[in-house]
Amino acid sequence: MATDAARQRRTGGHGAPAVLGIPALVAVALLLLPLVAVVVRAPWRGLGRILSDQQALEALRVSLLTATSATVLSILLGVPLAWVLARVPLRGVAVLRALLTLPLVLPPVVAGVALLLALGRSGILGRLLLHSFGFGLPFTTPGVVVAETFVSMPFLVLTVEGALRSSDAGLEEAAATLGASRLTVFRRVTLPLAAPSVLAGSVLCWARALGEFGATITFAGSVPGVTQTMPIYVYFAMQNDPEVGVALSLLMVALAVLVLGLLRDRWLRAPGRR
Amino acid sequence: MTAAAGNGLRVRGRVQRGSFDLDLDLTVRPGEVVAVLGPNGAGKSTLLRTVAGLTPLSHGTVEVDGLVVDDGGAAFLPPEHRAVSLVFQDYRLFPHLTVRENVAFGPRSAGVGRAAARAMADEWLGRLHLAELAARRPAQLSGGQAQRVALARALAAGPRVLLLDEPLAALDARTGAQVRGELRRHLRAFDGATVLVTHDPLEALVLADRLLVLERGRAVQEGVPQDVARRPATEYVARLMGLNLYSGSGSADGRVVLDRGGELVAAAGTGGARVLVAVRPAAITLHAARPSGSPRNVWPGRIAGMELLADRVRVDVAGAPAALVDITADAVAELGLVEGASVWLAAKATDLDVYPAP
Structure with a gap:
C-alpha cells in the first residue's frame, strides 16, 4: 500500500502539467541550445592556432584591460553614489535613481550615440576637453573604458544601493556614538558590511563590461589593439573567417561560466552577518 | 581615564516631531545614576537619542560637562564629538568585528594606535570578566555576554555621559538578575553621569540614585527611589510600585x-x-x-x-x-x-x- 502510494507520487505527483511543462522545455532549449552549438561546432582541432593568433590575443588583452578598468572605475564612483542614494535624504533621489537605471534598458548603440554627443570631439564636454587639453576620448582605449563604464556601472550601483538600504543603519548610529567620524563609519562599518554586495555587483559589472559591443563600437570604433574588444573582433571574424569567430565565442562562453562560478562560490557568503 | 569631574549632564528643552512633544528638564551630576521610568511611547528613548546627538532638540539646550552640545539651532555637536556613549537595547555590536575589535572601536576612532587601542580593549574586557571572549564574534555570544560587551565598548570610548537603553530588557529573567548585580557595580565605578532608561521598576530601584518618571513626553515625578516608591505621583507609577x-x-x-x-x-x-x-x-x-x-x-x-x-x-x-x-x-x-x-x-x-x- 505504502509503496504503491509512493510510486504514484513519484510518477504523478511531481510531474508538471503540460501547459507549463512544454513552454518551460522550449525555454530551456532556446537558452541552452545555442550555447551547446558553440561547444559542438567549435573548431577544436584548430583551437590552439586560432587562440594564439596575434589579433585575437590583442582583442583579448584590450577586453580584459578595459573591462577591469571599467569595473575599478565603477567601484570608485559607484559605491559612493550608492551610498548617497541610500543614505542622503535628498528630495528627488527617487527620480535620480530612476534616471540612473536608464543605461540598463537603453539600447547600447543609443548609449554610444549619446556618449558621442557628450564626449565626442564636437560633443558638449568633448569639445572642451579637446580644446583645453588636446585630448579626445573617441577611438581611444580610455574611450572604451568610458563606454563600458556607462553601460555597466548601474549594475553595481543598484546592487550596492539595495544592500545598503536594507542594511542596519543602527550600527552606523552606534559607531557614531563611539566617536567615529562619518568617514570612519563608512570605512569601518558600512563598507565591510556591504562587501559581499560590492563583490557581487563588481562581478556583474565586469561581465557586462566584457560583453559590451554597441556602445563601444559606436563611441570608440574598432581599432585593433586599441579599441577592438573581443565581442567586436568576434563580430568581424564571423564575416571573414567564421572558424575564428566560433573559437573566440567558445572562449567567451568559458569566461561567462567562470564568472557564474565565482558568483556562486563567493556571492552571499557574508562575513559574520546575522 | 578621564578623572576630571565636570558638571555632568544638563538637558532643558523640547523635542517636537509631528504630534509628539517631549518636554525635558534633567540634571545628572558626575557619578550619579538617574533612571528614567515610563510606559512605551513616553519619550524615554527619544531622551537618550537627544543626549547622544542622534535626534536634535527643537529648542532648549543640552550641556555635557558645561559644554553646550545642542542649543536647538546652529550649535549642534554631532554624536562623535560629544563624549556620550549609548548602550542600545539591542546592543548593536558590529557583527564583522571580534569582541576585542568592538571594544577597541571607540579608542581607535579617537585616534589611538592599533596596539594601544587593543591594550585598552583588553583592559576593559578584563575588568568586565570578558577576557576569554576577546576573539569571538558577536554572533557567538549569549545575550548576557553581548550586554556586557556592549557596556565594555561604551565605557572604553571614555565617555563623560553614559546612556543605557533598557539594558536588561532583552535578557531572560535569571540572566537579567545576574547582570543587574554586575551592572550596579560597574555603574558605581563610573565617574561620569549615567542615564538609564527602563520600564522595570526593580531595575530602577536597584541601579539608580534618582528616578525620573516620564509619561506622554512630560516628567510627572522625580525623586530618590524610596520616595517615588512610597509616594507615587500618578497611577502609572503606583501600579508599577x-x-x-x-x-x-x-x-x-x-x-x-x-x-x-x-x-x-x-x-x-x-x-x-x-x-x-x-x-x-x-x-x-x-x-x-x-x-x-x-x-x-x-x-x-x-x-x-x-x-x-x-x-x-x-x-x-x-x-x-x-x-x-x-x-x-x-x-x-x-x-x-x-x-x-x-x-x-x-x-x-x-x-x-x-x-x-x-
Whole structure:
C-alpha cells in the first residue's frame, strides 16, 4: 500500500502539467541550445592556432584591460553614489535613481550615440576637453573604458544601493556614538558590511563590461589593439573567417561560466552577518 | 581615564516631531545614576537619542560637562564629538568585528594606535570578566555576554555621559538578575553621569540614585527611589510600585473625598488641598460581613478578579473606591472568595499615606 502510494507520487505527483511543462522545455532549449552549438561546432582541432593568433590575443588583452578598468572605475564612483542614494535624504533621489537605471534598458548603440554627443570631439564636454587639453576620448582605449563604464556601472550601483538600504543603519548610529567620524563609519562599518554586495555587483559589472559591443563600437570604433574588444573582433571574424569567430565565442562562453562560478562560490557568503 | 569631574549632564528643552512633544528638564551630576521610568511611547528613548546627538532638540539646550552640545539651532555637536556613549537595547555590536575589535572601536576612532587601542580593549574586557571572549564574534555570544560587551565598548570610548537603553530588557529573567548585580557595580565605578532608561521598576530601584518618571513626553515625578516608591505621583507609577493610589480633596479632620467616588479617613488632617492617598495592598483586609471595631475605613465591594502571586493572592475589588488587596491563599479559601462575590474592605487610618498632589 505504502509503496504503491509512493510510486504514484513519484510518477504523478511531481510531474508538471503540460501547459507549463512544454513552454518551460522550449525555454530551456532556446537558452541552452545555442550555447551547446558553440561547444559542438567549435573548431577544436584548430583551437590552439586560432587562440594564439596575434589579433585575437590583442582583442583579448584590450577586453580584459578595459573591462577591469571599467569595473575599478565603477567601484570608485559607484559605491559612493550608492551610498548617497541610500543614505542622503535628498528630495528627488527617487527620480535620480530612476534616471540612473536608464543605461540598463537603453539600447547600447543609443548609449554610444549619446556618449558621442557628450564626449565626442564636437560633443558638449568633448569639445572642451579637446580644446583645453588636446585630448579626445573617441577611438581611444580610455574611450572604451568610458563606454563600458556607462553601460555597466548601474549594475553595481543598484546592487550596492539595495544592500545598503536594507542594511542596519543602527550600527552606523552606534559607531557614531563611539566617536567615529562619518568617514570612519563608512570605512569601518558600512563598507565591510556591504562587501559581499560590492563583490557581487563588481562581478556583474565586469561581465557586462566584457560583453559590451554597441556602445563601444559606436563611441570608440574598432581599432585593433586599441579599441577592438573581443565581442567586436568576434563580430568581424564571423564575416571573414567564421572558424575564428566560433573559437573566440567558445572562449567567451568559458569566461561567462567562470564568472557564474565565482558568483556562486563567493556571492552571499557574508562575513559574520546575522 | 578621564578623572576630571565636570558638571555632568544638563538637558532643558523640547523635542517636537509631528504630534509628539517631549518636554525635558534633567540634571545628572558626575557619578550619579538617574533612571528614567515610563510606559512605551513616553519619550524615554527619544531622551537618550537627544543626549547622544542622534535626534536634535527643537529648542532648549543640552550641556555635557558645561559644554553646550545642542542649543536647538546652529550649535549642534554631532554624536562623535560629544563624549556620550549609548548602550542600545539591542546592543548593536558590529557583527564583522571580534569582541576585542568592538571594544577597541571607540579608542581607535579617537585616534589611538592599533596596539594601544587593543591594550585598552583588553583592559576593559578584563575588568568586565570578558577576557576569554576577546576573539569571538558577536554572533557567538549569549545575550548576557553581548550586554556586557556592549557596556565594555561604551565605557572604553571614555565617555563623560553614559546612556543605557533598557539594558536588561532583552535578557531572560535569571540572566537579567545576574547582570543587574554586575551592572550596579560597574555603574558605581563610573565617574561620569549615567542615564538609564527602563520600564522595570526593580531595575530602577536597584541601579539608580534618582528616578525620573516620564509619561506622554512630560516628567510627572522625580525623586530618590524610596520616595517615588512610597509616594507615587500618578497611577502609572503606583501600579508599577504595586500601590493603590487615589486622588481627592483633603480636609482638616482627615477625611479625603475621592475624585472617583468614595471617601477615606486618614490619621491626620490635611486642609482643603488636593491630595493623593497611597495604600499598600497588604494594608487592606477583606471580610465576609461588615467588620465591627477599630478600622476607620470600611466599605463594601465586589470581587472583580484574583491573581496568585508567589506567596499571596492579589484580589482586585470593585467598589468606591476600587482597590487591590493582598491576602493569603488560605484566607481566600476561608472567605470562600469567587469572582462576583460581595465583600467588605477595611483599612486603618494610620495605614493611609496622604500627601499633596503634585
